[in-house]
Amino acid sequence: MIRTRCLIAAICALAVATSLAHAADALPSWNDGTAKKSIVEFVAKVTTEGSPEFVPPSERIATFDNDGTLWAEQPVYFQFAFALDRVKAIAPQHPEWKDKDPFASLLKGDLKSALAGGEPAVFQILMVTHTGMTTAEFEKTVTEWIATAKHPKTRRAYTEMVYQPMLELLAYLRANGFKTFIVSGGGIEFMRPWVEKIYGIPPEQVIGSSGKVKFELRDTTPVLVKLPEVNFIDDKAGKPVGIQQHIGRRPILAFGNSDGDLQMLQWTAAGGGVRFMGIVHHTDAAREWAYDRQSHIGKLDKALDEGQAKGWIIVDMKKDWRRIFAFEKD
């Protein structure tokens, strides 16, 4: 009886997968065009059994950058907005910050002076807001912040600033047997508390930058403490390394939006068989933002050249996306 049920379930699953592979309306927020067509054709190819390009489900690994690829990243990376809010929240416990930059300037609302210290200043801000607590405490803080904080321009929750076409793409890939991963330069522990609910990607499929963590027993209770020491930077040449360490398999599809994703795209492209490399190009100043080669955030320069030269799919946000955010009016 169990075997019969299993067989029925397997047949059902197959039928669903096959139907969805050909369901172009699984991507309603994508306008008809090269990008959408390429995605649907790629998925059809790798999921058609018996075809020379067929890829078994276990090898259908898809990796996505987060900032600027799955959700927005302007006017500052959202994790940095979190860090700034945290500086304000914990300032009362740090009276010494009144005379100490970058904190003194930050607390006066002078972001420009605060960041005059460059990377060391940013590092200091990240360390005081992301370390010195247990992983459970940090998770709670992130969960509370993400539930209440608002984006400075749209006044929407940050989790509403996710790209509707990419949500559809993630779901479409999973319905076709893909395993979807995030491979982000952002902090792994900053993403994990909310990405499962928002993207349908479980914590174990999130790869990101991280600090070192230490196991200790407090009385008899084990905790993991976040230390002020970098463990891994999941950006640029770090992305293929992070993919190797976490997944141990090469993606057959990768999506990014900046030069920080170039090596992940190269690594994906260099695998055997059919591959899909995609770049989200921010071209819509009205509905989102328009930036690329000159931007400090999400700089897209070398990857744009290489993508164009190699025929990777450059998604033109303005042309290719009918709707960017779910909250937009039709």
Place this chain on the structure above:
Amino acid sequence: MIRTRCLIAAICALAVATSLAHAADALPSWNDGTAKKSIVEFVAKVTTEGSPEFVPPSERIATFDNDGTLWAEQPVYFQFAFALDRVKAIAPQHPEWKDKDPFASLLKGDLKSALAGGEPAVFQILMVTHTGMTTAEFEKTVTEWIATAKHPKTRRAYTEMVYQPMLELLAYLRANGFKTFIVSGGGIEFMRPWVEKIYGIPPEQVIGSSGKVKFELRDTTPVLVKLPEVNFIDDKAGKPVGIQQHIGRRPILAFGNSDGDLQMLQWTAAGGGVRFMGIVHHTDAAREWAYDRQSHIGKLDKALDEGQAKGWIIVDMKKDWRRIFAFEKD
């Protein structure tokens, strides 16, 4: 139509899960006793919807040590046997080893003198055999070795030295919606090439010790090069750290066999709700090996005391396992 099929598939899946949760014969190599009973009861509890102990499938994380828990580890860790074979294989490219220990002694077949240098000697052996090549080259070497090398005592392939009761347990858990992970002190890149076929655990669910890896372009081809530098030791207090970094969720079931697994078991036990902590106790000198507190390999001392004190399930290999290896005659 798709929706109807999905619904049928979902119902089928549910029916299968429910049937299996109560199918004690999913564990035919386990003798009736406390260990088997505890496993079946635990699985029934966490999979019964509506019960206060129900755990949603996404949180059914099960972690297993490898050496001594899923496969044997005597007379030496199998990865060390691999390293010794590799030293012999690449010796012709290293004429300088003739006068240099630990290699000179190793090549004369004198393991004892080779290891007189202690940990630094072992480290040297691991470095020359595990680094300096690309990840793809290393994977190929492991794949070839595991397909041909034989265990010195049984003359069986190492992949036959896996514990049949544990294979059944892994399959039983997965049939009940668990996601099974390996959390081993062994090398992550040594395990990944073969564990999917042998244990049904995909590479992305393998956590282990690792060396640093570097991305580089050779001409235009991207490669990942294994560097002679430790990245992470997934043992003892490193196990909960590895679990946090890779999974980002706490296991509800963990299985180990040595003091190297103690912190993983503590971390699992300290989660809320019902938990299962298991220890494989090597008590069968006839069919396998008998060792615990005094053993250099797989030393089980503190974890045995703590497991007994806290009511963790201590699997007595001799009593609890009807069959240890699949190749045994009935």
